[in-house]
Amino acid sequence: MKRFTSLLLVVVLMATVLAGCGTGAGKGLKVGMVTDAGTIDDKSFNQGTWEGIKKAEKDFKIEANYLKPGGTTHADYIKEITNLYDAGYKFIVTPGFKFSTAIYEAQEKYKDAKFVIIDAAPNNGKEGNEFEEKVTSNTVAIYFAEHQAGFLAGVAASLQLKEGEFGFIGGMEIPAVQKFNWGFQQGIKYANDNFGTKISIKPENVIYEGSFDRIDAGQQLAAQMFDRGVKAIFCAAGGVGVGAINEAKQRNETGEKVWIIGVDVDQYHEGLLKDGKTSVILTSAVKKIDTVTYTMIKEELDGKFQGGKILTFDVSNDGVGIPATNPNLSDDVMKSVNDVTAKLKSGEIKVADSNDGSLIK
Amino acid sequence: MSNLENKPNNQEMEGLTETGKIKKVRIKGNRNLVVSLLAILFGLIAGAIYMLAIGKNPITGYYFILSGGLKNLERIGNTLATATPLIFTGLSAAFAFRTGLFNIGAPGQMLMGGLCSTALALTLNLPQYLFLPVILLGSMLSGALWAIVPGFLKAKFNVHEVVSGIMLNWTAYWIVYYIIPTYFKAEYLETESAMIPANASLKVGWLSSLFQGSFINLGLFVAIVAVVLIAFILDKTVLGYELKSVGYNRHAAEYAGISVNKNIILSMMIAGALSGLAGAAFYVGYASNMQIGVMPSQGFDGIAVSLLGNNTPYGVLGAAIFFGLLHSGKGFMNAMTKIPPEIADTIIATIIYFSATSIFIERMLDALKRRKRGAK
Numbered sequence: 001m002k003r004f005t006s007l008l009l010v011v012v013l014m015a016t017v018l019a020g021c022g023t024g025a026g027k028g029l030k031v032g033m034v035t036d037a038g039t040i041d042d043k044s045f046n047q048g049t050w051e052g053i054k055k056a057e058k059d060f061k062i063e064a065n066y067l068k069p070g071g072t073t074h075a076d077y078i079k080e081i082t083n084l085y086d087a088g089y090k091f092i093v094t095p096g097f098k099f100s101t102a103i104y105e106a107q108e109k110y111k112d113a114k115f116v117i118i119d120a121a122p123n124n125g126k127e128g129n130e131f132e133e134k135v136t137s138n139t140v141a142i143y144f145a146e147h148q149a150g151f152l153a154g155v156a157a158s159l160q161l162k163e164g165e166f167g168f169i170g171g172m173e174i175p176a177v178q179k180f181n182w183g184f185q186q187g188i189k190y191a192n193d194n195f196g197t198k199i200s201i202k203p204e205n206v207i208y209e210g211s212f213d214r215i216d217a218g219q220q221l222a223a224q225m226f227d228r229g230v231k232a233i234f235c236a237a238g239g240v241g242v243g244a245i246n247e248a249k250q251r252n253e254t255g256e257k258v259w260i261i262g263v264d265v266d267q268y269h270e271g272l273l274k275d276g277k278t279s280v281i282l283t284s285a286v287k288k289i290d291t292v293t294y295t296m297i298k299e300e301l302d303g304k305f306q307g308g309k310i311l312t313f314d315v316s317n318d319g320v321g322i323p324a325t326n327p328n329l330s331d332d333v334m335k336s337v338n339d340v341t342a343k344l345k346s347g348e349i350k351v352a353d354s355n356d357g358s359l360i361k
Numbered sequence: 362m363s364n365l366e367n368k369p370n371n372q373e374m375e376g377l378t379e380t381g382k383i384k385k386v387r388i389k390g391n392r393n394l395v396v397s398l399l400a401i402l403f404g405l406i407a408g409a410i411y412m413l414a415i416g417k418n419p420i421t422g423y424y425f426i427l428s429g430g431l432k433n434l435e436r437i438g439n440t441l442a443t444a445t446p447l448i449f450t451g452l453s454a455a456f457a458f459r460t461g462l463f464n465i466g467a468p469g470q471m472l473m474g475g476l477c478s479t480a481l482a483l484t485l486n487l488p489q490y491l492f493l494p495v496i497l498l499g500s501m502l503s504g505a506l507w508a509i510v511p512g513f514l515k516a517k518f519n520v521h522e523v524v525s526g527i528m529l530n531w532t533a534y535w536i537v538y539y540i541i542p543t544y545f546k547a548e549y550l551e552t553e554s555a556m557i558p559a560n561a562s563l564k565v566g567w568l569s570s571l572f573q574g575s576f577i578n579l580g581l582f583v584a585i586v587a588v589v590l591i592a593f594i595l596d597k598t599v600l601g602y603e604l605k606s607v608g609y610n611r612h613a614a615e616y617a618g619i620s621v622n623k624n625i626i627l628s629m630m631i632a633g634a635l636s637g638l639a640g641a642a643f644y645v646g647y648a649s650n651m652q653i654g655v656m657p658s659q660g661f662d663g664i665a666v667s668l669l670g671n672n673t674p675y676g677v678l679g680a681a682i683f684f685g686l687l688h689s690g691k692g693f694m695n696a697m698t699k700i701p702p703e704i705a706d707t708i709i710a711t712i713i714y715f716s717a718t719s720i721f722i723e724r725m726l727d728a729l730k731r732r733k734r735g736a737k
Contacts, residue, residue: 032696037655067695068702070443070688072655073648075576079439080692083429087696097551101649125556125650127548172654174551210538211654 031297032089033066034080036096038213040066044238044264049095052293060301065089077102085110091300093293097174101125107136114305115139116296118289119176121310137307140296144287145314146176147183147353148344152322153261153285154187155340157232159333160282163198164231167205169221169244171212171237180236180263180285181206183351185359205230206360209240218243226251232259232282245271248280261285266323283326288319315344393671396719400669404712411707417700429693430686438575442647444685448584449639450663451670451677452591453632458672459595460628461608466511466526467636468660469533473507474500474640476537479554479651482561483545489560496561497583497641504637505630507533512629516622530656538653554651563646580642587635592674604628636660669716
């Protein structure tokens with residue numbers, strides 16, 4: 001016992017000496033991120049943001065760090081923002097609508113820090129007349145045109161598969177997810193009307209699972225839809241979508257041909273089968289969170305931080321769309337999709353970001 | 362698990378069987394404290410090894426956990442605020458353990474308590490001195506009612522409370538998922554209830570400003586009262602004696618004329634009421650409203666708190682504050698040292714592991730003692 005104790009002491013002492021050398025913080029910007037519900041490797045939202053920050057870290061020699069709150073309440077978020085601030089991180093990125101009240105408070109409390117909030121604008125969360133949305137000069141709020149991404153993915157998938165039944169699995173029924181769904185349905189309709197495809201989508205195959213993290217539930221929902229004859233499912237559901245991708249992979253391994261349309265990032269590599277060559281991901285409805293996060297950091301370094309603004313990223317500034325390369329889409333389909341994208345940019349096609357009653361859910 | 366259920370508190374065991382030897386009881390009590398402290402120490406050493414393994418300095422790591430939890434009044438307040446729900450769920454788990462029950466249904470009871478207090482806070486409008494007691498009472502009642510189900514199933518049909526408890530956790534989760542957006546949704550916040558009005562919140566101005574705007578709230582005082590009260594019930598009342606007897610040996614208790622079924626249901630109700638209070642402390646105290654789609658981790662953490670606190674009320678109080686310190690300090694450690702949050706969680710998990718397997722530590726102490734004796 002005594003020997004063990006002394007050994008341990010030696011180890012600890014040595015480590016102190018060694019690790020003591022490596023704590024010198026570099027000058028320049030310190031960029032911090034607080035994760036939303038879910039982990040840093042969630043294959044979509046958190047990961048996208050963090051990858052943008054990592055890229056900036058490499059290119060601009062900034063310092064980067066992320067914190068994972070203990071819960072998803074206002075208090076949990078404020079605590080982590082305080083931790084970052086006290087540690088000298090004065091540029092803080094928060095992905096997710098759940099941060100809206102925390103950033104509302106933090107932007108006032110820490111006036112010398114900069115904040116980037118994605119998918120929401122800071123507000124006080126109150127009702128009726130007491131409600132206040134405020135983007136102070138040290139904050140940028142970012143929205144994405146998810147409906148346009150969903151629309152393009154819908155057009156691309158319809159053109160590639162030409163006929164059959166489609167489905168949709170959403171996470172929580174929140175605007176960002178709903179907009180993906182509505183855009184997707186409009187995309188299918190547009191392809192049917194203008195390119196003569198015969199894709200249908202039934203109400204029972206449009207489902208919001210209710211969470212972003214239950215992988216098993218996603219797998220079950222996908223299995224049920226595929227059993228009902230659905231050929232491709234659009235998943236805008238974080239981890240739930242990972243379950244659906246797993247189900248599609250299993251079915252493809254046994255020779256059944258079913259597809260998943262990915263979300264947020266290019267999920268092609270998530271859908272690769274055992275052979276490593278074919279993927280179940282037909283295409284993905286992409287929100288370029290990483291690029292936008294990177295740009296925000298770059299603008300700050302260049303002294304062009306657009307504080308006080310609410311920015312919307314859509315096709316016109318290449319903030320949303322489908323990936324540039326889609327191995328599962330034919331060249332003809334890509335060409336048509338590019339045409340449609342151009343028409344979206346010029347305003348010739350309009351995609352509604354709300355449900356006028358003609359869309360499912 | 363059977364280990365947890367059947368392992369009565371050492372201190373009590375000695376007290377009951379060897380009533381005359383008070384001195385021995387005291388030694389046992391200290392020994393429990395030693396075991397808990399050793400569990401923490403081993404956990405911290407394991408944590409230090411993790412940090413070394415990723416090339417970080419454990420001393421600075423722990424320094425920043427401590428300063429992150431205690432550096433200024435705001436942080437101390439937040440540590441206590443984080444600990445508050447844990448005190449309640451820890452008490453809940455401990456109380457059930459002492460009656461030989463495993464209350465894994467605490468998250469569900471906490472959700473129901475939180476739902477009831479949120480509903481009351483958003484529906485009624487009373488002056489604060491009346492409002493807060495009503496809300497606390499409501500949360501206690503709903504937690505207790507929710508816990509009757511596993512208690513009843515256990516008593517009447519011998520359905521294991523772990524099975525029914527876990528099922529009811531998800532039932533509560535989906536009830537909240539339905540009720541909050543349907544009846545109490547915030548106008549501008551998705552997946553959240555409307556904000557709790559100031560006169561219904563356990564966060565009160567003077568306390569928040571005393572702790573420099575931290576999230577500390579009146580729940581802490583209620584929790585401390587609960588600790589004293591539960592300690593009194595367990596150690597000083599006939600009810601506590603009966604509950605514990607059922608925990609030690611169901612059949613012996615029955616033979617002695619104690620109604621086992623009544624006591625099982627009663628114990629679950631009290632445990633449920635405590636978890637319900639945790640819901641109030643969390644949703645209308647620490648948080649400013651209720652969110653859907655989240656199973657409160659405090660419910661499960663309560664089990665760990667109870668184990669580390671050796672299933673005694675005062676032990677729970679200490680353990681909860683310790684966990685509160687770890688949870689609230691780890692973020693600052695992450696920020697200062699870039700030790701990833703996952704490592705901090707692993708350290709906490711390791712401490713839980715050592716406290717759950719405290720039997721090994723006890724064996725080790727026995728072996729040490731024997732060797733010492735042998736040496737003489």
